[in-house]
Amino acid sequence: MTSDLSKFKHTYQIRVRNYEIDWQGIVHNGNYLLYFEVARVEYFKLAGLEIDERAITGKTKIVVVRNEIDYLSQATYDDELTIYTRIAAIKNSSFICEAVMIHAEKNIVVAKNVCVHAWLNPETNTASPVPTEIRKRINEFEEGNAAIQWPSIDV
Amino acid sequence: MTSDLSKFKHTYQIRVRNYEIDWQGIVHNGNYLLYFEVARVEYFKLAGLEIDERAITGKTKIVVVRNEIDYLSQATYDDELTIYTRIAAIKNSSFICEAVMIHAEKNIVVAKNVCVHAWLNPETNTASPVPTEIRKRINEFEEGNAAIQWPSIDV
Amino acid sequence: MTSDLSKFKHTYQIRVRNYEIDWQGIVHNGNYLLYFEVARVEYFKLAGLEIDERAITGKTKIVVVRNEIDYLSQATYDDELTIYTRIAAIKNSSFICEAVMIHAEKNIVVAKNVCVHAWLNPETNTASPVPTEIRKRINEFEEGNAAIQWPSIDV
């Protein structure tokens, strides 16, 4: 994944909460995955995907099929973390998010995440093509930086 | 990672709790990472690593540096999940755990995990070689299936 | 609430997981509430309430309206906790659960919980009488120890 932060059009701030700290005095590794998700859901909302609303109303269903997280340094209570999120690629029925978490004060990378989502048909639970309308919105939001696979015939 | 379950010497059962279910009616993706960790900590205990006790007493410090999770099918409330865990490799100052989660009733793979830990010097927070004693115990516990890098001179 | 454990017909075992420990090295107070809920949901299932399945299918809706927790001693990683749960009373549209958590090894009380649920009409979200059928099942399960308010005319 890219480390060039200028490619990211979306950032989100998280402040570490006390109950997210483990017995080593640092953020428990499971919470980074949640932080990345909070930022990503926010990205979806701002990019006009309305993924969660659709998920609630049952009109569509998007599931996470893969997560990769690299933990590079440690965060602790009250730290401000800035999460850069982008959709790096859209394939036939999946899309790939990349994210970088920066410790706001120290200006170092805390963690990186690659998260792959699949687009499902909510009735059959089988893979379904990402709608062309969504590809257009992401192309616009990402200012052409996302590797989007376009359907040969618009549907 | 391997899909050959006969290579795994350790299993652990988890039953999905109601509060681990999200608004889609399935286990929230963040919880799989926690399930894998619960099984892994149990593995550590049985393999004689006493990693958490050491972590508590401050004698050593082991941190997670990378997680990969593939979500292959969905689990929901009250499902019994069997987690197969093994240490697949030990390098100089890191070791690699592999795990497979099976839906006990349906006998299908729910998720897979590769988790890399680093061994740190608790005072300097820098990488420190995995002790030879630990390498020996894992070699024995894994019955020779782990790819263990042995130090050229025993320290 | 009663401290007479002989009045409780249901027990459930929980073992403390590593990620439930906070920076003080003890179980974070928020987790006790989750432990009590896991035991209570299990009670519901065994008592034949099928509350969660109904909740999922939308046939009925039960919500927690009040929780009281007294924290009496501290639990930590790997401790076995035994949770005694009972329904102490059923009123018109609510019922009261009482629970006591015992440290299995030390045989001391870790925490106590009183939890009040309301029975809602799933369409209007307003209070709805607890069905007589449920009152009968609880009366039987609790062997007459629950203070059950019976409707004047059976419906």
Added chain:
Amino acid sequence: MTSDLSKFKHTYQIRVRNYEIDWQGIVHNGNYLLYFEVARVEYFKLAGLEIDERAITGKTKIVVVRNEIDYLSQATYDDELTIYTRIAAIKNSSFICEAVMIHAEKNIVVAKNVCVHAWLNPETNTASPVPTEIRKRINEFEEGNAAIQWPSIDV
């Protein structure tokens, strides 16, 4: 506890995160307890208690001994919640926090919390008097609204 919001000198905003929603489509009841704690820890910091920092350095130890929560209405994804927190009373070795959570948009009460903390001697784990210096700071921060028990002789 009081419902007079003018008595509260401290407010904190929480926005509901997606993973905090349960299968009923509403915030899981366990999360309200966490929200109240996040607001309370913030209160402690602003009131000059530095409770968590002390907790980390081991200089003092404060534990939660009782929680009461009333759930009055339901919150869901993306709702803005305003939490009013105050210390209502300080006794010999304990202090009582009260909090009210308001749904920012609907302007209705979502939940109320009474939380009792005990001040412990970090070495013996036994009750220890709340320091007079802390009583003074809270008295000032609460502008005289807290029922503070003063030691007969300043120590």
